[in-house]
Amino acid sequence: MTSLTTTTSYSVRRQQWREFWFYFSVSKTAVAGLVFLIGMVIMAIFADLISPHLPTEQYREFAEIPPAWMEGGQMRFFLGTDYAGRDMLSRIIHGARLSLIAGCIVVLMSASIGILLGLVAGFRGGWVETIIMRIMDTIMAVPGLLMALVLVAVLGPGLLNAMVAIAITYTPSFVRLTRASTLSEINKDYVTASKVAGAGPIRLMFISILPNCMAPLIVQGTLSFSTAILDTAALGFLGMGAQAPQPEWGTLIAENRDLMLSAPWTVTFPGIAILLAVLAINLMGDGLRDALDPKLKRS
Amino acid sequence: MALLEITNLTVEFATAHGSLRAVDQVSLSLDAGDIVAIVGESGSGKSVAMLALMGLLPWTATITADQMSFDGKDLLTMNPKQRRAIIGKDISMIFQEPMTSLNPCFNVEYQISEVLAQHFGGRRRSYKHRVIELLEKVGIPAPETRLKAYPHQLSGGMSQRVMIAMMIACEPKLLIADEPTTALDVTIQAQILELLVELQKANGMALVLITHDMAVVAETADRVVVQYAGQQVEQRSVTELFNNPRHPYTQALLSALPEYAKEKTLNAIPGVVPGQLDRPVGCLFNPRCEHAQDLCRQQPPERSEGILCHYPLPLKSALNAASTSHTEVIT
Amino acid sequence: MSEHALIQARDLHKYYTIKTGMFRPNQSLQALSGASFDLYAGQTLAVVGESGCGKSTLARLLTLIEQPTAGQLSLDGIDLASANEKEVSKKLRHTIQMVFQDPFGSLNPRQKVGDILQEPLIINTDLNANQRRDRVLELMRRVGLLDEHIHRYPHMFSGGQRQRIAIARALILKPKIVVLDEPVSALDVSIQAQVLNLLIELQQELGLAYVFISHDLSVVRHIADQVLVMYLGKPVEQGLSEAVFNNPQHPYTQALLSATPQANTDRKRERIRLTGELPSPLNPPSGCSFHPRCQNATAQCKIIAPVMEQHGDVSVACLLVK
Numbered sequence: 001m002t003s004l005t006t007t008t009s010y011s012v013r014r015q016q017w018r019e020f021w022f023y024f025s026v027s028k029t030a031v032a033g034l035v036f037l038i039g040m041v042i043m044a045i046f047a048d049l050i051s052p053h054l055p056t057e058q059y060r061e062f063a064e065i066p067p068a069w070m071e072g073g074q075m076r077f078f079l080g081t082d083y084a085g086r087d088m089l090s091r092i093i094h095g096a097r098l099s100l101i102a103g104c105i106v107v108l109m110s111a112s113i114g115i116l117l118g119l120v121a122g123f124r125g126g127w128v129e130t131i132i133m134r135i136m137d138t139i140m141a142v143p144g145l146l147m148a149l150v151l152v153a154v155l156g157p158g159l160l161n162a163m164v165a166i167a168i169t170y171t172p173s174f175v176r177l178t179r180a181s182t183l184s185e186i187n188k189d190y191v192t193a194s195k196v197a198g199a200g201p202i203r204l205m206f207i208s209i210l211p212n213c214m215a216p217l218i219v220q221g222t223l224s225f226s227t228a229i230l231d232t233a234a235l236g237f238l239g240m241g242a243q244a245p246q247p248e249w250g251t252l253i254a255e256n257r258d259l260m261l262s263a264p265w266t267v268t269f270p271g272i273a274i275l276l277a278v279l280a281i282n283l284m285g286d287g288l289r290d291a292l293d294p295k296l297k298r299s
Numbered sequence: 300m301a302l303l304e305i306t307n308l309t310v311e312f313a314t315a316h317g318s319l320r321a322v323d324q325v326s327l328s329l330d331a332g333d334i335v336a337i338v339g340e341s342g343s344g345k346s347v348a349m350l351a352l353m354g355l356l357p358w359t360a361t362i363t364a365d366q367m368s369f370d371g372k373d374l375l376t377m378n379p380k381q382r383r384a385i386i387g388k389d390i391s392m393i394f395q396e397p398m399t400s401l402n403p404c405f406n407v408e409y410q411i412s413e414v415l416a417q418h419f420g421g422r423r424r425s426y427k428h429r430v431i432e433l434l435e436k437v438g439i440p441a442p443e444t445r446l447k448a449y450p451h452q453l454s455g456g457m458s459q460r461v462m463i464a465m466m467i468a469c470e471p472k473l474l475i476a477d478e479p480t481t482a483l484d485v486t487i488q489a490q491i492l493e494l495l496v497e498l499q500k501a502n503g504m505a506l507v508l509i510t511h512d513m514a515v516v517a518e519t520a521d522r523v524v525v526q527y528a529g530q531q532v533e534q535r536s537v538t539e540l541f542n543n544p545r546h547p548y549t550q551a552l553l554s555a556l557p558e559y560a561k562e563k564t565l566n567a568i569p570g571v572v573p574g575q576l577d578r579p580v581g582c583l584f585n586p587r588c589e590h591a592q593d594l595c596r597q598q599p600p601e602r603s604e605g606i607l608c609h610y611p612l613p614l615k616s617a618l619n620a621a622s623t624s625h626t627e628v629i630t
Numbered sequence: 631m632s633e634h635a636l637i638q639a640r641d642l643h644k645y646y647t648i649k650t651g652m653f654r655p656n657q658s659l660q661a662l663s664g665a666s667f668d669l670y671a672g673q674t675l676a677v678v679g680e681s682g683c684g685k686s687t688l689a690r691l692l693t694l695i696e697q698p699t700a701g702q703l704s705l706d707g708i709d710l711a712s713a714n715e716k717e718v719s720k721k722l723r724h725t726i727q728m729v730f731q732d733p734f735g736s737l738n739p740r741q742k743v744g745d746i747l748q749e750p751l752i753i754n755t756d757l758n759a760n761q762r763r764d765r766v767l768e769l770m771r772r773v774g775l776l777d778e779h780i781h782r783y784p785h786m787f788s789g790g791q792r793q794r795i796a797i798a799r800a801l802i803l804k805p806k807i808v809v810l811d812e813p814v815s816a817l818d819v820s821i822q823a824q825v826l827n828l829l830i831e832l833q834q835e836l837g838l839a840y841v842f843i844s845h846d847l848s849v850v851r852h853i854a855d856q857v858l859v860m861y862l863g864k865p866v867e868q869g870l871s872e873a874v875f876n877n878p879q880h881p882y883t884q885a886l887l888s889a890t891p892q893a894n895t896d897r898k899r900e901r902i903r904l905t906g907e908l909p910s911p912l913n914p915p916s917g918c919s920f921h922p923r924c925q926n927a928t929a930q931c932k933i934i935a936p937v938m939e940q941h942g943d944v945s946v947a948c949l950l951v952k
Binding site for chain 1: 695719720727728730731732735738740741750753754778781782783786799803
Binding site: 340341440454455456457484485486487488489490492493511512513514515516517518519537538541542551552553555556557558559560563564565566567568569571572574 | 680681788789790791818819820821822823824826827830831845847848849851852853885886888889890891892893894895901903904905906907908
């Protein structure tokens with residue numbers, strides 16, 4: 001119970017955010033992850049202002065220059081340059097944009113379709129549910145990346161097609177989660193109360209049940225986000241995703257593959273960028289789970 | 300020497316909104332063979348006090364007491380290993396929800412024999428006969444057929460009996476029953492309560508019955524402890540308490556029961572139990588007490604004659620000619 | 631000046647078929663076998679029984695969540711057999727509403743209280759936003775809550791307050807009949823009294839008919855005009871509350887009353903010990919369902935299933951009651 005003397009819609013929401021933040025901030029690593037992610041977003045938004053050079057500008061005379069702290073490096077190209085003389089730092093900063101957008105679009109696509117299918121499956125049951133779940137089982141039976149490769153091979157290489165392909169492989173997990181939550185909520189009294197009030201299936205699905213399924217879906221969303229970045233990078237590395245000269249991190253590693261031994265900075269730094277981004281999102285997702293888990297609030 | 304001696308037990312929880320005092324200076328003294336009921340509504344801290352005794356509270360809880368000893372051993376300074384040797388063997392507890400208190404993955408025989416093997420050593424299988432004996436003792440018909448049953452195959456009453464069997468397996472000296480019949484049907488409730496009293500008499504066990512149901516208390520217990528908002532407000536023998544409640548809360552609680560209603564409208568107690576954030580100044584019951592006076596609103600009461608009240612209601616024997624309105628409600 | 635009964639139920643039955651696997655025949659679960667009663671405005675019918683007695687099924691049939699397998703049911707003069715049309719269902723929603731048992735589960739945790747209360751109005755009426763808001767506030771005040779509470783979420787309220795919100799929701803369409811499924815069982819005694827008083831007040835003020843489902847006989851005794859005692863889906867005793875409580879005829883009613891503890895240390899009585907467990911509705915005993923646990927059972931009781939017969943003020947379904 002709360003001791004708010006006058007309650008307004010605004011004060012209630014503020015109090016909820018404050019409670020959420022209290023439980024989220026218990027995990028320091030989660031907060032660190034969040035901070036890093038925010039930093040990455042800022043970097044992506046203001047990429048044009050922050051990066052010292054254009055990502056596609058080639059400085060032919062300065063090809064394969066090592067990073068500033070190594071022998072032969074310069075401050076002008078802080079993380080060195082790649083085979084074509086493009087500044088690594090600028091390319092990585094711009095690549096953040098691509099990775100984040102890829103992650104967002106993949107999650108949005110797979111989540112929206114997945115949630116819709118999951119709701120319908122859980123709510124209707126019967127043969128509708130059977131068909132949906134068996135299709136999802138089939139998608140899950142094929143290794144994700146392999147399926148994405150096949151789809152990209154069919155649709156043609158490119159970042160957008162890669163995103164669509166990856167989104168399809170992520171849909172089953174959202175369907176499963178949503179269906180499970182729907183099944184557990186659908187017998188609860190408040191859904192019955194809405195039925196007695198005359199609510200139709202649309203209202204029951206989207207207003208009564210869906211908001212109560214959000215916690216595991218949000219967590220799944222964050223984890224899918226990080227995996228999407230990884231998978232986009234993997235497809236980029238295989239040459240089936242973002243095409244050169246797009247500075248997507250996986251593509252960066254791919255195009256500098258031959259320089260792995262002679263100019264290791266060209267592949268190491270994109271790799272570290274991927275690692276840090278995925279790690280940050282995973283840590284944040286962990287903290288989210290703790291904050292959204294109602295059982296932990298019972299102390 | 301008393302079997303269980305608790306003096307001034309206080310339990311505080313660390314929460315998002317600060318510290319919550321769930322149990323505030325509760326004392327209890329039990330001898331072997333006593334049946335004590337702890338009565339209170341939600342927020343009274345009745346379960347928390349016993350969970351603190353058993354060491355079953357989460358890490359967010361801070362437990363302090365002047366004394367908390369069982370059978371001469373000090374529970375406050377015990378290490379976990381010593382505590383595990385006592386819990387389940389000399390002190391046992393049964394819980395409210397029989398359906399969820401048993402492990403759904405293991406059958407009845409496994410769960411009961413596990414308790415025995417844990418405390419008496421030896422192999423689990425060797426206790427099969429003892430398990431059958433125990434199931435018979437708790438009134439399960441044809442116990443041999445139930446050995447391999449899983450909890451979900453048992454009804455509520457049956458599960459509770461299995462739970463009881465598990466908890467008396469080691470012949471504990473003290474059995475704590477936390478709302479053991481609240482989730483059960485009325486006729487099954489009657490059976491389980493009778494069973495508990497029978498077992499208690501047969502083994503000379505002390506029984507602590509935690510409940511919110513005054514009627515159950517009236518029929519089962521010898522002594523009653525009434526708790527409100529974490530504090531112990533009254534502790535008397537059952538007959539005395541029901542005929543002559545001395546704390547205004549106890550009296551209000553009894554008169555709110557439908558059985559004591561004189562007209563269609565029940566004598567409801569206005570207001571709600573104070574939560575974490577709206578503890579009143581002075582006596583915790585004062586906003587809802589019809590006898591509250593200025594002192595009650597300013598200062599927390601001291602315990603006088605076992606009653607935590609500035610102006611405890613008088614003993615019936617002390618009333619002669621003066622008939623006061625509040626005692627009429629009960630007679 | 632005879633008013634028609636708000637609820638007329640005749641011999642209601644509800645069976646469920648349970649699939650037990652691909653190669654076995656389906657089992658039939660007789661959740662409700664033959665409930666009949668009349669309920670008038672301003673009256674309370676209490677339905678009493680333990681798990682598996684069919685009282686929740688009856689609630690679901692009355693509130694149109696499910697259709698009866700057999701029997702007749704009419705609400706406010708409208709026969710439910712013709713209730714499949716949308717218009718009729720809509721009208722019936724204005725006639726009968728429900729308050730659920732669990733104050734913690736019957737309100738959507740993700741909706742603000744104001745939205746929860748507005749939902750029935752949005753679905754069933756043409757009121758505009760201001761009119762809806764006025765109606766919501768009116769009811770909030772009536773059940774003893776504050777205006778500002780409409781912005782809060784259910785978990786910010788205590789059990790008693792949530793149950794008040796549930797009552798407000800049930801009344802928002804101005805029904806004539808309210809089905810209350812154990813409305814106070816999950817509440818503390820002092821809050822129970824508050825909520826019961828509220829229900830009684832509302833009944834007197836609005837002339838509501840209540841179907842009050844409960845297993846708590848002391849509450850039922852206080853609030854009910856008529857009582858229907860059920861066992862394993864069948865009615866066993868029915869009649870005016872006074873008659874049933876003061877002179878129970880059916881052995882189950884007697885056992886139930888005897889098993890209910892009383893907050894009174896003076897009473898020493900012979901408790902009728904009911905042995906055995908409640909049988910499973912999937913596998914009901916032959917003849918009289920109560921015979922395995924009945925002290926007076928005879929050989930006939932195992933074969934013949936008794937029917938409800940009038941004996942003075944009550945109807946009883948027992949072969950031994952003459």
